[in-house]
Amino acid sequence: MAAPGNPRPDAGEARDETFGFFTTSQAAVFRDLVRQGFAQAGLEVTAYADHVVDSSGRVFGLGNVAAECHNDERGERAWREITTRHTDRIVRATDAPSPFDTMTPAELYAGTYVRLVPTADLLQVRAAYAREVAEGVSEVLNVDLPESVAMFLDEHVERFGPLADLRRAGLVNLRAVPFDQHEMLEHQGGRVDILLGDSMFVASSLVVLGDVLTRLGLPTPGRYGVFVAAPFRHQLAFHVLGDATAIPSLNVLAALARAGYDDAPGPVSPDVFWWRDGSLERLTVNEPDGIRIDVGPELTEVLDRLG
Known part of the structure; x- marks a missing residue:
């Protein structure tokens, strides 16, 4: 995902140890x-x-x-x-003063969204209410502000909750997140839908993926499910399983997810997941020498059937 104006350093140039896209x-x-x-x-x-x-x-x-x-x-x-x-x-x-001190409960509920973040980012955060929805990815609550977002901490949930009501409002708002672009990437036999937008919650729409497909007029996922990736906050990519393009699409998604996670603002996850009725199973493992795809017996049977 290197932009045209910022090519990656040549192999002979020393790279920065933290931001490898810089010399x-x-x-x-x-x-x-x-x-x-x-x-x-x-x-x-x-x-x-x-x-x-x-x-x-x-x-x-x-x-x-x-x-x-x-x-x-x-x-x-x-x-x-x-x-x-x-x-x-x-x-x-x-x-600026905290929005949790200046906004009314009604205003907070109107601006509350469910958001996906890397689980590792929560290690030092007072957010015991957070729920891990997939390996390495957790769900929290954010309030959307004009120039930023603010995360609900445990004390905010206790003050404005109950949690179930806040989450319900967050899901309602998440279902209305706008997508500025919907692209189809066809590459090496694979076919991947890519959603992009200015909203901080595009990737988090993974939580309501079934509703997203309905909004876009795409086929409802059958028993085979969906391959999906949420590399960074402004992108969601997926492939609805239904034919022999499933395997090459999984490979395309794996590369896309790794590149977006490495290069873009607001990284969420470098992995691809298998979505079925809201449950997520991680399929990729990112290692120093490349990406490994782990396909278990159940998915192997599905892919054989589709192939």
Whole structure:
């Protein structure tokens, strides 16, 4: 998913250990621009490999803005604009009062969404209510704000819940998430539907995948289910099993998921899952030397039947 303006470094160039799509010199320029952006917004920070820390100990990750710089077609000339806009937005959001203190319960419910995030991101977060829906992927609640989102912590759920009511509202809003693009990727015998959008919750639409297919006028998944990937927050990709294109489509999805997860802002999961009636089974394992696809006896039987 490298953008035309930002080709990956040649094999002979040293790559940054944290952001492999940058050379070491590009990464140094990027981190310095981020530091300058925070300073311009009134916050002095110290830059580390994948985050910055201010004088009060607050930590701000760099993964999303790094991916945004990498994927911009204008190349390095756009990085100052991107980092300045990003840091200004972060500082304003950090200094603003909490939406859980300023919004009414009705406003919160109207802006609440179920969201998928990497389970690893929740290790230091007070969100015991979170539910792991698939290996490495968990479901939380977010409130959508004009320039950002805010995660419900346990105390917010206790204050505005019950959880079941909040989740019900989050699912209603998730079913209405707009998709700005619906593309069909046909490659090496595979056929994959790709949904893209500006919404932070496009990938999270995986939670209501059956409703998504109905909205798009696509065939209702039968007993064979759907191969699906949610690489980053703005993309959902899937293949409805029904014919011999299933195996090549699984291969296409595996490569697509890994590339999107590595390169795009808001990574969710690098894996492909087998969806059946809302349950998810992980099919891929991403290893240093490549992607391994694990197909169990049940799916093997299905693929043999389709093939």
